[in-house]
Amino acid sequence: xxxxxxxxxxxxxxxxxxxxxxxxxxxxxxxxxxxxxxxxxxxxxxxxxxxxxxxxxxxxxxxxxxxxxxxxxxxxxxxxxxxxxxxxxxxxxxxxxxxxxxxxxxxxxxxxxxxxxxxxxxxxxxxxxxxxxxxxxxxxxxxxxxxxxxxxxxxxxxxxxxxxxxxxxxxxxxxxxxxxxxxxxxxxxxxxxxxxxxxxxxxxxxxxxxxxxxxxxxxxxxxxxxxxxxxxxxxxxxxxxxxxxxxxxxxxxxxxxxxxxxxxxxxxxxxxxxxxxxxxx
Amino acid sequence: xxxxxxxxxxxxxxxxxxxxxxxxxxxxxxxxxxxxxxxxxxxxxxxxxxxxxxxxxxxxxxxxxxxxxxxxxxxxxxxxxxxxxxxxxxxxxxxxxxxxxxxxxxxxxxxxxxxxxxxxxxxxxxxxxxxxxxxxxxxxxxxxxxxxxxxxxxxxxxxxxxxxxxxxxxxxxxxxxxxxxxxxxxxxxxxxxxxxxxxxxxxxxxxxxxxxxxxxxxxxxxxxxxxxxxxxxxxxxxxxxxxxxxxxxxxxxxxxxxxxxxxxxxxxxxxxxxxxxxxxxxxxxxxxxxxxxxxxx
Numbered sequence: 001x002x003x004x005x006x007x008x009x010x011x012x013x014x015x016x017x018x019x020x021x022x023x024x025x026x027x028x029x030x031x032x033x034x035x036x037x038x039x040x041x042x043x044x045x046x047x048x049x050x051x052x053x054x055x056x057x058x059x060x061x062x063x064x065x066x067x068x069x070x071x072x073x074x075x076x077x078x079x080x081x082x083x084x085x086x087x088x089x090x091x092x093x094x095x096x097x098x099x100x101x102x103x104x105x106x107x108x109x110x111x112x113x114x115x116x117x118x119x120x121x122x123x124x125x126x127x128x129x130x131x132x133x134x135x136x137x138x139x140x141x142x143x144x145x146x147x148x149x150x151x152x153x154x155x156x157x158x159x160x161x162x163x164x165x166x167x168x169x170x171x172x173x174x175x176x177x178x179x180x181x182x183x184x185x186x187x188x189x190x191x192x193x194x195x196x197x198x199x200x201x202x203x204x205x206x207x208x209x210x211x212x213x214x215x216x217x218x219x220x221x222x223x224x225x226x227x228x229x230x231x232x233x234x235x236x237x238x239x240x241x242x243x244x245x246x247x248x249x250x251x252x253x254x255x256x257x258x259x260x261x262x263x264x265x266x267x268x269x270x271x272x273x274x275x276x277x278x279x280x281x
Numbered sequence: 282x283x284x285x286x287x288x289x290x291x292x293x294x295x296x297x298x299x300x301x302x303x304x305x306x307x308x309x310x311x312x313x314x315x316x317x318x319x320x321x322x323x324x325x326x327x328x329x330x331x332x333x334x335x336x337x338x339x340x341x342x343x344x345x346x347x348x349x350x351x352x353x354x355x356x357x358x359x360x361x362x363x364x365x366x367x368x369x370x371x372x373x374x375x376x377x378x379x380x381x382x383x384x385x386x387x388x389x390x391x392x393x394x395x396x397x398x399x400x401x402x403x404x405x406x407x408x409x410x411x412x413x414x415x416x417x418x419x420x421x422x423x424x425x426x427x428x429x430x431x432x433x434x435x436x437x438x439x440x441x442x443x444x445x446x447x448x449x450x451x452x453x454x455x456x457x458x459x460x461x462x463x464x465x466x467x468x469x470x471x472x473x474x475x476x477x478x479x480x481x482x483x484x485x486x487x488x489x490x491x492x493x494x495x496x497x498x499x500x501x502x503x504x505x506x507x508x509x510x511x512x513x514x515x516x517x518x519x520x521x522x523x524x525x526x527x528x529x530x531x532x533x534x535x536x537x538x539x540x541x542x543x544x545x546x547x548x549x550x551x552x553x554x555x556x557x558x559x560x561x562x563x564x565x566x567x568x569x570x571x572x573x574x575x576x577x578x
Contacts, residue, residue, distance in 0.1 A: 076462065081393055108468025118459035121482060121574075131467040134477070178463070185467055 018235050018259055024051040027189065027219050028073065033087035035068045035077065041251040042068040046087070048238060048257045055211055055220040057234030057260065059227055061275070064240040065252025066223040067115070070191050073221065074110040075103035108135065111187035115194040117174035119166035119181070124149075124158050127166040127177055128184045135185055148184035152176045153210050172203025179210065183218065190214075192222040196229065208233045227276055230260065237263040239272045326554060333547030341548055346514045358549050360516040364430060364524030368509060369499050371434035371520055372441055377491055379438075380445025381480075387446075388453040389475050400450070407443035414439050415504030423508055430520035433509030437498045444497065448490020452483040485571020489564040496560035500553055502528035527553050 018024075028050035035043040043065035050056050058066045068077065075096065077083045088095045096106050119127050128145045137144065145162075149155040154176040158169070166177055175195060182190055192211075196204040211220050211233050224230050230237050238257040242250055256263060256272045267273045330337075344357035383403070387396045418436040456479050464474040480487075505526050510533075512525040527549050534546035 074466065076466065079458075079462070079465070104465075104468055104470045106468075107466055111468075112462075112466035114459060114462060114466070116459060118457070118463045120460065120463065120478060130477070131464075131469065134469050134473055135467070181463070181467065187468075 018054070021051075021259075024054070026050065027052045027092065029088070029090040029093075030072075031088045031090070033069075033072060033085060033089060035065065035072055035085045036083070037068075037080070038082045041249070043072075043240075043252040044243070046254045048254060050219065050221060051236065052219050053215055053217075054235040055215050055222060055233050056236045056238065057230035058221065058223045058238045058240060059225065059230045059275075060240030060252065060255075061242060062225065063250070063252070064242050066225075066240055067193050069240070069252070070193055070221055070223050071112075072097075073189070073191055074107045074112055076107070076112060078103055108185070109187055110189045110191060111182035111185065112191045112193065113175070113178050113182050113195045116198055117171055117178050119169070119174050119177050122166060123163050124166050124169070124177060125162040128180050131181055131185045137185065144184055145180075148180040149177075151183055151210065151214055152180035153206050154180055170203075172199045172206065175199055175203065176206065176210070179207065183214065187218065189219045189221065192220060194223050194225065196224070196226070204229070227264075231264050234260045236260060239263060239267075239269075239275060241271050241275065326551075329547055329551045329554060333544055333549070333551045336541065336544040336548040337551060341545065341552070345516045348514050358525075358527070358530050358545060360512070360514060360525040361527045361530035361549065362552075363516050363518050364509070364512075364526045365499060365528075367518055367520050367524055368430050368434045368437060368505070368526055369495055371431060372437035372498060373491065373495055375434060375438035376441035376445050376494070380442050381449050381487060383442075383446040384449030384453060385475060385480070388450050389471070389479065403443045403446050406439075407447065410503075411440060411501050412503035415507040418504060419507035428507075428509050428511055428523040430509050430522065430524035433505045433524065433526070434520065436504035436508050437501060440498050440501060440504065441494045444494035445487075445491055448493070449483065449487050452486025452490070453479065455486070456482045485567055485574070489568045489571075492560050492564040492567070496557040496564075499556060499560075500528055502532050505529050506532070 026049040030046055030048050030050075033043065033046040034041055046069060058070060060066050071077045072085060072089055073091075073096075077085070085097060089097055091106070091110070094101065120130060122130060125145055128148050129141055132138065132141060132144055146155060146159075149158065154173060157173060158164075158177075166174065169177060175198070179190075179195070196207055199207070208229065211222070214220075220233075222230075222233065236257065237260040239255045240252050241255045243253040244250055256267060256269045258268070262268075263272060264276050267276060273279075340355040341357040341359075342362050343359055344355055345359050347354060347356045383399070387399055391399070414436050418432060418439070422432045422435065460478055460482065461474055464478045465471065469477075506529060509523045509526065510529045512523045514525075517524070531546045531549050531553075534542040534549075537543065
């Protein structure tokens with residue numbers, strides 16, 4: 001049955017119209033990815049591409065493997081004992097999961113901002129500068145720190161107390177400090193795992209605004225369980241859901257991946273529509 | 282809508298007096314147990330102090346003992362204090378780096394199977410009686426070539442190692458994973474993350490554990506009897522020769538015929554006690570100070 005679907009959600013957007021998809025440059029090619037903890041699959045059979053200089057949102061209900069999935073992009077799951085994955089994640093054509101790839105080099109190019117703000121127990125300045133120093137970007141460090149903090153919309157609030165502990169900031173400021181820390185080392189991609197889930201609406205807005213402003217320089221992949229957030233910031237949106245296999249098995253699965261506009265106004269899968277209209281999850 | 286029936290048995294007070302009595306009795310037992318623990322410490326400190334009081338003076342730590350002295354010339358146990366400082370210091374220097382490296386390897390790098398296995402080994406090592414360690418080092422190093430301070434230090438280091446490693450693991454476990462992830466997520470190698478992010482955060486706990494381990498082995502006698510006990514009376518700081526130590530001196534003086542020697546043994550024991558008390562307080566102070574520092578205040 002093919003009834004025309006009414007726009008299921010009014011979307012307030014700051015997005016510019018996206019270039020046609022064939023003009024986009026894919027930075028990640030994910031093919032048939034299974035992510036497995038021990039013997040339990042968290043995500044199964046994901047195939048998608050992530051495009052350069054766009055914000056790609058990953059939405060879906062709790063437990064659908066969004067976070068696990070995004071951590072496959074920078075080998076962060078390596079740290080979890082018993083984690084294995086099959087399939088390929090190609091980054092600029094290179095399979096980042098193959099044995100001869102150095103995960104440190106992968107993470108050097110693909111930065112990450114975590115769900116809970118996790119500044120180092122160092123000063124605000126050192127939080128941003130430490131990574132640059134360790135990675136050998138010592139040239140004009142002060143300018144680099146200022147630029148990163150400015151890009152993260154934090155500079156005006158902290159410029160007079162750069163020596164204060166990063167932990168003395170509020171939650172929203174801490175998260176912006178973590179974003180500054182991540183972009184100060186000039187990664188290619190910034191992964192964000194529910195970066196605003198612990199923040200109030202004003203801090204959330206600040207972070208969304210800065211993603212919007214920085215996407216010309218970086219590629220963002222953001223996991224969020226806040227659909228309005230995805231609708232506001234993302235160019236492309238991937239919807240994950242929980243599927244049931246045999247013997248009570250539950251795993252996350254990519255249901256639909258399309259332009260955000262399309263996902264929220266005219267989804268082609270019933271499950272997506274149920275989710276974005278709030279009938280499920 | 283249901284109403285709560287307040288006349289039912291649920292809220293009746295008949296059992297309350299009994300419950301109060303039981304509560305008081307149990308609280309009394311708990312209080313008594315705490316009081317006994319404190320009293321034992323008090324009695325020990327008091328009896329040691331009172332019996333050693335006559336010899337508790339500056340001479341005790343500055344003058345060497347005079348063998349077979351028939352005069353009242355002032356004498357002390359300076360050789361034992363010097364020896365204990367040297368031997369415990371060397372033992373710490375040996376045990377601390379190894380203990381920290383073991384802990385770092387187990388907590389940061391080792392796969393879970395190795396972590397559990399070596400963790401068990403550490404627990405067993407912590408439980409090995411000191412005298413067994415003493416005789417082991419005696420057979421390994423002393424037998425045939427003679428005693429020395431450094432061999433004594435080696436024996437004490439074996440005793441310290443599991444304590445330092447365990448204490449370090451305990452604080453490494455407390456370092457939140459989010460900090461490791463933050464650093465690794467920047468593309469910082471794991472060794473650098475461990476060195477610059479994880480260890481500084483754990484340093485307070487490591488120092489606390491080390492101080493407690495020092496306090497523990499400073500009073501060990503058995504391993505030193507085998508490894509560093511055949512000594513003269515002159516005070517020296519050379520660990521290549523056997524050094525007198527406080528516990529061994531106490532042990533030997535307690536067998537002397539001279540009551541003044543007994544008093545000196547008690548006095549030395551008192552100083553050892555005070556040192557351990559002081560070390561424990563220092564450890565606590567360091568722990569709280571570090572906790573405050575980590576909280577970013």
